Amino acid sequence: MKGSAVKPKLVSALGQRSAEDSAAERRRAVRALLGRPLLSAGGEHAEDFAGVRRQADYLRTFFSKHLGWTLEIDSELARLRKIPADLSDGTRPARDGNTDAPFSRRRYVLFCLALGALERAERQTTLGRLAEEVLREAQADALLSAGIAFDLQSQDQRRDLVQVVRLLLSLRVLVRVQGDEHQYMSGTGDVLYDVERSALVALLNVRRPPSLIDEADFGGRLTALIAEPRPDTPEGRNQALRMQLMRRLIDDPVVYYSDLSEDERNYLTSQRPFLLKTLEEATGLVPEVRAEGLLLCDDRGDATDLGLPEEGTRGHLTLLLAEYLASRLRAQGELPIPIAEVVRHVEQLIAQHKSHWSREATQPGVAAALGRETLERLAALRLVHVRGEDEAVIPRPAIARYALGAAVKKSRSRNTEFAFPGASS
Numbered sequence: 001m002k003g004s005a006v007k008p009k010l011v012s013a014l015g016q017r018s019a020e021d022s023a024a025e026r027r028r029a030v031r032a033l034l035g036r037p038l039l040s041a042g043g044e045h046a047e048d049f050a051g052v053r054r055q056a057d058y059l060r061t062f063f064s065k066h067l068g069w070t071l072e073i074d075s076e077l078a079r080l081r082k083i084p085a086d087l088s089d090g091t092r093p094a095r096d097g098n099t100d101a102p103f104s105r106r107r108y109v110l111f112c113l114a115l116g117a118l119e120r121a122e123r124q125t126t127l128g129r130l131a132e133e134v135l136r137e138a139q140a141d142a143l144l145s146a147g148i149a150f151d152l153q154s155q156d157q158r159r160d161l162v163q164v165v166r167l168l169l170s171l172r173v174l175v176r177v178q179g180d181e182h183q184y185m186s187g188t189g190d191v192l193y194d195v196e197r198s199a200l201v202a203l204l205n206v207r208r209p210p211s212l213i214d215e216a217d218f219g220g221r222l223t224a225l226i227a228e229p230r231p232d233t234p235e236g237r238n239q240a241l242r243m244q245l246m247r248r249l250i251d252d253p254v255v256y257y258s259d260l261s262e263d264e265r266n267y268l269t270s271q272r273p274f275l276l277k278t279l280e281e282a283t284g285l286v287p288e289v290r291a292e293g294l295l296l297c298d299d300r301g302d303a304t305d306l307g308l309p310e311e312g313t314r315g316h317l318t319l320l321l322a323e324y325l326a327s328r329l330r331a332q333g334e335l336p337i338p339i340a341e342v343v344r345h346v347e348q349l350i351a352q353h354k355s356h357w358s359r360e361a362t363q364p365g366v367a368a369a370l371g372r373e374t375l376e377r378l379a380a381l382r383l384v385h386v387r388g389e390d391e392a393v394i395p396r397p398a399i400a401r402y403a404l405g406a407a408v409k410k411s412r413s414r415n416t417e418f419a420f421p422g423a424s425s
Contacts, residue, residue, distance in 0.1 A: 025051055025054065025055060026055050026058055026059070026282070027282065027283055027284040028048070028051055029048070029051045029052045029054075029055045029059055030059065030062065030282050030283050031283060031284065031285075031300075031302050031303040032045070032048035032049075032051065032052060032302075032303075033052060033059070033063075033071070033078065033080045034080075034250065034251075034283070034303040035302060035303045035304070035305065036048070037079065037080040037081075037082055038077070038078075038079050038080075038171055038172075038199065038202060038203070039052060039077065039078040039079075040076065040077050040172040040196070040199060041075065041076050041077065042172065042175070043172050043175075049077075049078055052073065052078045053073060053078070056071075056073045059071055059073075060073075062282055063080065066242075066243070066246050066278060066279075066282075067082075067243055067246050067247055067250065068083065068228060068243045068247075069081055069082050069083060072202070074198075076196075076198045076199075077198050077199055077202060079202040081205050082205070082251070083226050083228070083247070084247065084251065085244055085247040085248040085251060085252065086248075087219075087222050087223060087226075088219075091376070091379050091380035092305075092306075092380060094107075094108070094111070094167055096163050096166075097163075097166050097167070097170060098166075100314060101373070102376070103163075103167075104160070105148075106148060106150065106157075106160055107160050107163060107164055109138075109143065109148050109150075110134060110138075110150065110160055110161055110164045111164045111167065111168075113133075113134045113137045113138060114130060114134055114161075114164050114165070114168065115173075115200065115203065116137060117130055117133035117134055117137065118130070118168075118173065118174075118195055118200055119200065120133070121133075121195050122195070123194065123195060124177065124192060124193065124194055124195065125192075125193055125195055126179075126190045126191060126192055126193070127161075127162075127165060127179075127181065127184045127190055127191040127193070128184070128190045130161075130165070130193075131152060131161055134150070134161065135150065135151070135152055138150040138151075155185070158184070158185055159185065162181045162184065162185055165181060165191075166181065171199060171203070172196055172199050173195070173196055173199045173200045173203065174193040174194070174195060174196070175193060175194040175196060176191060176192075176193055177192040177193060177194055178191070178192040179191035179192055205226075206225040206226060207225065207226050207227060207228070208224060208225055208226075208227065210225065213225060228240075237263075238267070241263060241264060241267040242267070242271065242275070244264065245260075245264060245267065245268055245271075245275060246275060246278075246279065248260075249275065249276070249279055249294070249295075249296055250279055250283065250285075250296065252295075252382065253295060253306075253380075253381045253382045253383075253398075254293055254294075254295045254381075254382040254383075254396075254398045255293050255294055255295060256292055256293035256382070256396065256397070256398075257292060257293050258292070258293075259293075272289075272294075276289075276294070276296075279296060280296070283296070283303065284300075285297060285298055285303065286299060290397070290398075291397075292397040292398075293397070293398070295398070306377065306380055306381060308322065308377075308378075308381055308383075308402075312358075313357040313358040313360075313361045314361075314370075314373075314374070314377075316353070316357070317346070317349060317357075317361070317370065317374055318374050318377050318378065319402065320349050320353075321342070321345070321346065321349070321371075321374050321375075321378065322378060322383060322399055322402040323402050323403060323404055324342075324345055325337070325342075325378070325383075325384060325393070325395040325399055326395065326399045326400050326401075326402045326403035326404075327403055327404065328395055329395040329396075329397070329399060329400055329403070330400065330403055334394050334395065334396065334397075335394070336387065336390065336392035336393065336394050337392060337393050337394070337395070338391060338392055339371070339372070339375070339386075339391045339392060339393055340391070342371055342375065342393060343367055343368050343371040343372075345371075346367045346368075346370060346371040346374070347367040350362055350366075350367055350370075375393055378399070381398075382396060382398060383395070383396055383398055383399040383402075384396055384399065
């Protein structure tokens, strides 16, 4: 009798444990795709890819139903085709894997030219051969008339090409077989790569082929590329609002009520518990609701491309500048601060911390560039708004968590050094 009574309990416990394990794996798979929307079967993220494949049916349904994003999975690769909530958001550029510097206009052009060259390449190619193809395409009249010059003569231009290649390596469009990019930079050797065609083809993330777009202006072309036709009915409009808000919540570091349209605010007021619960259950991100807005906290950092605090000189400077701007917010509210004033504060921080900061950060005249770069980082985290028209920065409410003082120390004890969830490519 006792044995028969124990068995159902054991089966129930095992079933509960299995369900919990499956739910945890689903959350890990969702977070893996948010962090890297292009996952390959090989390389350092192979384990994440395996989890995504096991949870393929759930993931396709979740992303399609709640976010309107398409997930394609085969034996080699998983591609989440994300659509951003705000097409005008320029705070999330591709970044240099070594220095974290944002891609310049020229690097973006070279990236596109490299993709075109790889489409025509054989199964293997070299960096030298890729450079020749890119150099040939860069002589097009349309690029020259737009002021894009590329001749590989200067070290900066060779460095731009190498950074493009390193981005392709991180996406596993290219897989290094032999050699090293430093050899190419110094002119002492070349590099051999495998071209992973499945990843190359999956990179383009559009709903309509670019060749079929007729709009002349950039904004119109961008909108047309990812246009999502929906029925003009109450149900269709509510679906569009729900997906737009969920995209903001899952992709933006902070969602401020003031940044939403009236329709979005009204929908969020009535549906906030459902939206937050759905996303929390699917991702494991922790909702935080404030008077000015809300966010999903990534306390593990595995779904985040840009966090604060981070290690190194730039991470330390970003945290110190956030503390300074938070104190200004507390003292004067959301009033603009001249960027020149911020740069002067950066100069003071460099003088104070130069003994343990990198030599690059302490060079004469670097404060202005370093200050603007740091403000761009804070803007990407939605902690400040940078105004170019009058060269000013406005601290936003979420930066208050980095202010020094007793009130903030209490908050930090509950939210210790978490990173805001940011967007990947």
